[in-house]
Amino acid sequence: MTTILHARGLNKSFGAVTAANNIDVGVERDSIVGLIGGNGAGKTTFINMVTGYLKPDSGTIHYEGRDITSLVPRSITQLGICRSFQIPQLFNTLTVRENLLTALGIVVIERKKFASASTLRSDGVDAVADETLERFRLAEYRNHVVGFLPEGVRKLLDIAMAMVVKPKILLLDEPTSGVSADEKFFIMDMVMDALRADNVTILFVEHDMDIVSRYTDRILAFYEGRIIADDVPDAVLNNAEVRKYVIGESHPPAAAGGARHAAH
């Protein structure tokens, strides 16, 4: 497999807090990577640097061999890296459908800039919007103004809007936070099903270890701005440092991924 995203020597501090400490990591094409770590460990900072929201103090980020360290979020999105947000970022006075149409409009009408927009037909925007609504089970809310919708629905829409761009890399910042336990697997199943067909590389921040171990093929564990473990899920979740700093000793050791969510 080839490396699609490569961060080298990333450093970022906010005053006395080190949010990224010499991060070196390569992400392989079509892989699904989980980012875990406590609050302030540097997961979101890493995502913010990859998507151009924050500039690293030093270090470089290469995407498909191209240096994207100094690009603005807009340009990075156009190259095919898209993200969802921990707190949904939506157009609150518009309806669910209008939110999607606006997102699709940006991709299709300004298509020349987008690497992957050829997969969408401009005359089919309405159809794509309706199909997306169905797929994300948002159809019943289509004409609801999103500012008044429950958090779980907003979260779904936020992810849907990132996905209609047809990114090559999708970064999901806590896709299941604020969502009820029984909806978590539904969201993740849906996202993974939709993306598997499109050959999308996924990085997602997650606190629920069941979800991380079930859906990823690699985990990066962050602690104080460093990556303290980087391996397949079982190895990371049983790593002594990760157990001490990220998961907490009181939790039982993770069994083989998948065995425990029979309960869900």
Add this chain to the structure above:
Amino acid sequence: MIARDRTLAMLLIALPVCLAGGWLLPAWVQSLLVLALGKGLVVLGLVLLMRTGLVSFGQGLYFCLGAYAAVSVGKIFKLDNSILMSDALVMPLFGAAVAGVVALVLGFLLARYRAIFFAMLSLAFSMILYGLLIKIPALGSSDGFNISFKTVAGVAIAPAAQLYTLYAVAVVLVFFAALALHQYLRSHLGRLAEAVRDNELRVEYMGSSVRYVVHVNYVIAAVLAGLGGGLVGLSIGHVDPDLAYWTTSGEFVFVAVLGGTGSVAAPIIASLLFEAIKSAAYQYTPYTWQMVLGISLLLVIMFLPAGLWSVFQRRAKRA
């Protein structure tokens, strides 16, 4: 959606009705209507900015430029008797073009600012123009100068028909401006304005430029203000630096709030109503006319917070 489609039909009906009906109106009403239509155009642009989440307290800049531009260029380059100084169609269009070019340049700076900073910076630019104009004797300093027209699109107009002609020009210009804006608001770029107002971060993270959207809307608003200024200058027959003064800009914001942002027709109707209230107040309560205006705005804000247009919308929903 239904309300929007109705706008198109409404405009198409309004054009001939206004053109024919205007002929029957007394001269003072025609004159008042030109004034209201001209200012309505400025407010139309302001409403467009409001949809983008911005309030400009400096539309007087473009309003004044639109009124001054044609004749000023004529005076400076000694183009006496050219169409720039005597054609009722060329003059407002030239003013609109000048306003658009100035906005294109200033837009690079202003598109970076939001909220109160955008409002104050736009106000500052309009006051700079005011300050410049009162110091230029060739343009009449604080007295300004008179303007008049003899032709429309090159056709000579008899003095007796001038008022109605100007009214017809205003109606036609407003019709095309409203039509163009209506189409624009239905386009992708037009719709992005609301997205920018709601969440700039998301727009950027979808891969579109917030600054570009703001810049485009700013230029369109300026072109409309320039066009309106050109019409108002001709209607009054005189221009002076007060057109760029901040109270003039404030009046546009007043009318925009009065009308609401519901439709392209709202600013025009609000402007007509505003001019009517203002003239009536001026006539019957010459010393306290501002109070009458203030009370009317207060009533609108209290009972129709979405502007006058919400009356029509409520009725449409009930029907």
